Every structure is written in structure tokens, then in C-alpha cells.
Amino acid sequence: MASAAVAYLPILLFLLVALGLSGAFVVLPMIVSRFTGAHAPDPQKLAEYECGFPAFEDSRSQFDVRFYLVAILFIVFDLEAAFLFPWAVSLAGTGLAGWGAMMIFLAELALGLAYAWKKGALSWE
Known part of the structure; x- marks a missing residue:
């Protein structure tokens, strides 16, 4: 019984190391940002950076x-x-x-595209 438990020791060790490293990669940047002041918000940090202009409506x-x-x-x-x-x-x-199976698959995809096209999913106003 003890030899079977010892066989799982490398897996347990691997899981502990993975858990420790993943926790460190999450927690350490948060701690470092608290000490360096990177967490303090200001208007420049809160400015829009993805599209360059404020959102039109509520998020x-x-x-x-x-x-x-x-x-x-x-x-x-x-x-x-x-x-x-x-x-x-x-x-x-x-x-x-x-070849026949792929042609059936492509025909199904073509039917789906035709349906989406007919319903207007691809037309923008």
C-alpha cells in the first residue's frame, strides 16, 4: 500500500510546484504594483486606449x-x-x-452560408 502511494509522489510534487508557480504569477505582480504605485488610478490611465474615443453608450x-x-x-x-x-x-x-465525406461537410457549410446570407447576417447598414 505504501509503495503505491510513493508512486504518486512525483505527480503530487508536480501539482504543488504548478500551483505555487501559478499563484506566484498572479499574486506577485499585484504585490509589486502596490509597492511601486502602479495601482493608483489617474485620468491618463483611465483614458480610452482601444479605439481612441469614448464609448457612445453604457458598457x-x-x-x-x-x-x-x-x-x-x-x-x-x-x-x-x-x-x-x-x-x-x-x-x-x-x-x-x-472525399465524399468532405464534400458532404462542405455542402452543409455552403448551405449554412447561404442561409446566413439570405437572412442578412452579412449585410451591414
Whole structure:
């Protein structure tokens, strides 16, 4: 029984070191910022830096659903590219069945794109 527990000692040691390092990477910058004064807010630190101008509305306002639709379409076609490369590399090994499966997959994606296009998800006003 004791020898089985000793076998897990390296895993426990690894987890303790990982927990210690991750805690240090989170806590140490916070402590250093308190001592250096980097935590003190001033108007220059709170200025907008992403787009260069103040936001038009409240930060809790709802976005138009088209933003989400475009994001979902991006993810879908990003995944398509992630599936196409390995398929193209292994096409010789998969043969006609692999080619047919990918054509069905691409047809489903084309139908999804046509549906999104018809619903106006890609048109901006």
C-alpha cells in the first residue's frame, strides 16, 4: 500500500510546484504594483486606449445580433479550414469515402452560408 502511494509522489510534487508557480504569477505582480504605485488610478490611465474615443453608450448596452452572427460564421469557417488541411494531407489514404465525406461537410457549410446570407447576417447598414 505504501509503495503505491510513493508512486504518486512525483505527480503530487508536480501539482504543488504548478500551483505555487501559478499563484506566484498572479499574486506577485499585484504585490509589486502596490509597492511601486502602479495601482493608483489617474485620468491618463483611465483614458480610452482601444479605439481612441469614448464609448457612445453604457458598457452594459446590448449589441446587435449581427455581431454574434458574424462571430459564429467566423468560428464555423475557421473550423472548416482546420478540418480541410488534415483532410487534404491524408486524402490519398482515405480514398473516395474520405472525399465524399468532405464534400458532404462542405455542402452543409455552403448551405449554412447561404442561409446566413439570405437572412442578412452579412449585410451591414
